Amino acid sequence: MMALREAFSAFRRAPLLSALGVVTIAFSLFAFGLFGLVAINIRDALQSIENRVEIRAFIADGTPVEASSAAMGDIHAFPEVLSVTYVSQDDALIRARKELGEFSDVFEPGVLPASLDIKLKPGYRDPTTVLAVANRVKSYDFVDDVRYGEDWVAKLYRLRTIATLVGTGLGLAFAAVAVIIIGATIRIMVMARAREISIMRLVGATNGFIRLPFVLEGFIQGVMGGLLALGLTWATSSAISHSFMRTAFFDPTLATLGVIGGALIGLLGSTFAVGRQLRRL
Amino acid sequence: MSLVRFLNVAKEYPRGGVALSHASFQLHKGEFAFLTGPSGSGKSTILKLIYMEERPTAGDVLVSGVSARDASRREVSMVRRHLGIVFQDFRLLEDRTAEQNVAFALEVTGIPTDMIRPRVARVLTQVGLASKGTAYPRELSGGEQQRVAIARSLVNDPYVLIADEPTGNLDDRATRGVFQLLRDINTAGTAVIMATHDLDLIRRTEYRSIELNHGRLVYDSAETPPPPKEPSAVAPSHHDENPI
Numbered sequence: 001m002m003a004l005r006e007a008f009s010a011f012r013r014a015p016l017l018s019a020l021g022v023v024t025i026a027f028s029l030f031a032f033g034l035f036g037l038v039a040i041n042i043r044d045a046l047q048s049i050e051n052r053v054e055i056r057a058f059i060a061d062g063t064p065v066e067a068s069s070a071a072m073g074d075i076h077a078f079p080e081v082l083s084v085t086y087v088s089q090d091d092a093l094i095r096a097r098k099e100l101g102e103f104s105d106v107f108e109p110g111v112l113p114a115s116l117d118i119k120l121k122p123g124y125r126d127p128t129t130v131l132a133v134a135n136r137v138k139s140y141d142f143v144d145d146v147r148y149g150e151d152w153v154a155k156l157y158r159l160r161t162i163a164t165l166v167g168t169g170l171g172l173a174f175a176a177v178a179v180i181i182i183g184a185t186i187r188i189m190v191m192a193r194a195r196e197i198s199i200m201r202l203v204g205a206t207n208g209f210i211r212l213p214f215v216l217e218g219f220i221q222g223v224m225g226g227l228l229a230l231g232l233t234w235a236t237s238s239a240i241s242h243s244f245m246r247t248a249f250f251d252p253t254l255a256t257l258g259v260i261g262g263a264l265i266g267l268l269g270s271t272f273a274v275g276r277q278l279r280r281l
Numbered sequence: 282m283s284l285v286r287f288l289n290v291a292k293e294y295p296r297g298g299v300a301l302s303h304a305s306f307q308l309h310k311g312e313f314a315f316l317t318g319p320s321g322s323g324k325s326t327i328l329k330l331i332y333m334e335e336r337p338t339a340g341d342v343l344v345s346g347v348s349a350r351d352a353s354r355r356e357v358s359m360v361r362r363h364l365g366i367v368f369q370d371f372r373l374l375e376d377r378t379a380e381q382n383v384a385f386a387l388e389v390t391g392i393p394t395d396m397i398r399p400r401v402a403r404v405l406t407q408v409g410l411a412s413k414g415t416a417y418p419r420e421l422s423g424g425e426q427q428r429v430a431i432a433r434s435l436v437n438d439p440y441v442l443i444a445d446e447p448t449g450n451l452d453d454r455a456t457r458g459v460f461q462l463l464r465d466i467n468t469a470g471t472a473v474i475m476a477t478h479d480l481d482l483i484r485r486t487e488y489r490s491i492e493l494n495h496g497r498l499v500y501d502s503a504e505t506p507p508p509p510k511e512p513s514a515v516a517p518s519h520h521d522e523n524p525i
Contacts, residue, residue: 002388013376199372202332203433204362205389206355 006213007220017189018221021266024185025225026232028178029262033233035174036250036258039167044248046160053125053156055118055134055148063114063142071140072116080124080133085117113144127154179265182225186218186269190277197277207278214274215267222266226259283307284441284472285331290340292326292496300326301496304340306503308441308474313467314503315483316476318493324476327493328445331474332364333357345440362390365434365442365471369449371426373418379405379429380414386433404432408462424455431462435471442466444475448482456482 011018059068068086076084087095092112120133130153134146190197193214200210230250237249250258285308292301301323308314316324329335330342333349342349347360373382383401392400405411408428418426427447434442444463448456460482467473477483483490492500 002391002394195372196374199374199385200389201358202361202366202372203386203389204358204360204437206358209389209391 003209003212003216007216010213010217011220014189014192017192018217021185021189021218021221022224022228025182025222025262025266026228028181029226029229029258029265030232032171032174032178033229033250033258034236035170036254037233037237037247039163039171040250040254041247042163042167046156046163049156050122050125050160053120053130053148053153055120055130055137055146057116057118057134057137057140057146058113058144059115060142060144061113067142068114068116071142075116075118075137078133078136080120080129082119082121084119087115087117089114116143125153127157179269182265183269183272186266187273187276190214190270190273194277194280197274201278210278211271211274214270218266218268218270218273219263220266222263222269223259225266226262229262230255230258282310284310284345285474286343287327287330288341288343290330290337290342292323292330292335293338299496301330301493304496304498306491306498306501308472310440311467311470311472312489313464313473313486314475314489314491316474316491316493317478317480317483318499320478322493323496324493325445326496328443328474328476331441331443332361332366362437363439363441365431365437365439367427367430367434367442367444367447369446371418371423371430371450373426373429373433375418378415378417379410379421379432382418382429383433383436386436390437400436401432404436405429407435408432409458422455423451424458427451427455427459428462431459431466435466439471441472441474444473446476446478448477448479 072084072086075081089110089112092115093109096112116137118133118137120130124130124133127150130148131150134148137143138146197210234249237247240247249255287304287306290301290304291299293299304323304327316327318324326335330337330349331344333342333344333352336349344360345363347356352360374385377385380401383404384397387397387400402411402414405414408431410425410428410432413421413425416425418429421429427450431442431447442463447463448459451459456479463473463475464486490500490502491498
């Protein structure tokens with residue numbers, strides 16, 4: 001109880017120093033948050049492209065409807081397959097005319113073949129799986145050809161791998177810089193109170209007793225800094241959404257994790273800083 | 282009954298050399314002892330060894346039976362709760378009132394909050410600062426600040442009060458007041474060990490005097506009675522090296 005009171009009274013006694021701690025945590029996490037925002041938006045963009053990965057199996061002219069219907073059932077039962085749609089010649093023509101707008105009169109009825117459009121489940125859209133499913137579909141006698149945009153599926157996956165690696169590397173670097181800056185700030189704050197710590201020790205306070213208010217203070221500052229960083233990131237995301245393009249924001253779980261991260265950095269930073277100070281005194 | 286025992290104690294600092302060697306003495310319950318000697322003679326080292334800020338390099342210091350050589354950090358904290366420590370520079374927390382500074386020493390012991398206020402009031406009255414409890418250190422004179430520090434050291438009812446040149450920053454009047462306060466505390470039963478350069482204080486009393494020089498205990502009035510006093514006499518020979 002006293003530790004909690006001491007932790008809160010530190011904000012009253014040294015408001016500037018406490019504010020410095022909160023602002024440092026907030027801006028460090030804000031920088032990390034901005035990076036996170038860029039990362040999740042790239043991830044979402046790649047995801048929406050990935051959602052369009054589709055295998056199109058062209059059906060030979062004259063194939064009985066029963067044969068293609070039976071195959072649809074088989075293919076739908078593949079573990080990788082999300083959906084199978086039959087696109088008749090007429091439907092293919094309508095779609096082509098719609099997609100190609102001004103060239104719509106190029107297509108004559110009966111020119112485009114019927115097809116089975118196969119969508120894959122998330123997690124099965126990598127080049128190897130797409131190729132494997134495409135080969136299996138190709139093995140049906142009535143299938144003339146199978147297209148799945150092998151080039152861009154491979155490119156998409158390469159891009160995703162690069163984005164993941166760069167994102168993880170940069171994310172770790174940002175996080176490390178944030179922890180170092182926050183740690184240094186907390187250390188300065190603890191050093192500024194070295195006199196208080198030495199007096200606490202002289203009157204018989206145990207190390208645990210001395211540490212607790214500092215740890216709680218670090219935790220509170222971390223939570224405040226985390227919330228402030230979240231607010232700043234949200235404001236930036238909203239401003240970009242209004243002015244340039246629609247951007248995705250962190251879902252509630254990620255946002256909560258960000259604040260918890262701030263709290264943990266504050267807590268661990270102050271624990272280490274005060275521990276170091278106690279060893280010195 | 283000896284509260285503090287120095288058993289052939291030596292203290293050596295890695296870069297500072299020998300601060301104390303072959304020091305043996307005891308401080309008994311209710312005793313008042315001065316520690317004298319020039320700067321760097323080892324007075325503060327002895328006090329630090331008592332409140333276990335330093336550990337002996339050789340020999341041992343026993344404080345209320347707890348060995349400074351072996352005491353854990355927790356034991357050191359527990360020992361300090363029964364010692365009152367007063368410094369020349371008061372060591373008060375500037376952002377807390379006199380009452381809060383005194384209460385601080387009780388709070389760290391985990392004493393119930395409702396017991397703190399009456400005990401703080403009692404010791405502030407004892408040191409003559411009952412009306413200044415809400416004052417901050419910067420609003421108090423040097424003498425008053427030292428009284429707050431003494432109140433803080435008394436609030437846990439210590440068995441030994443350790444004073445490291447408590448009058449070093451005070452004018453004559455404040456010095457007399459603080460010294461009288463220490464005498465009163467001693468009369469009430471608390472042992473006092475006080476490091477000082479002020480030979481006048483020592484001469485005016487019959488208290489025990491332990492003199493140090495170059496880290497060695499060179500004189501202890503408890504073992505060697507001092508020569509007869511003369512009002513205008515120069516300092517006795519064993520005090521010759523003292524700069525005052």
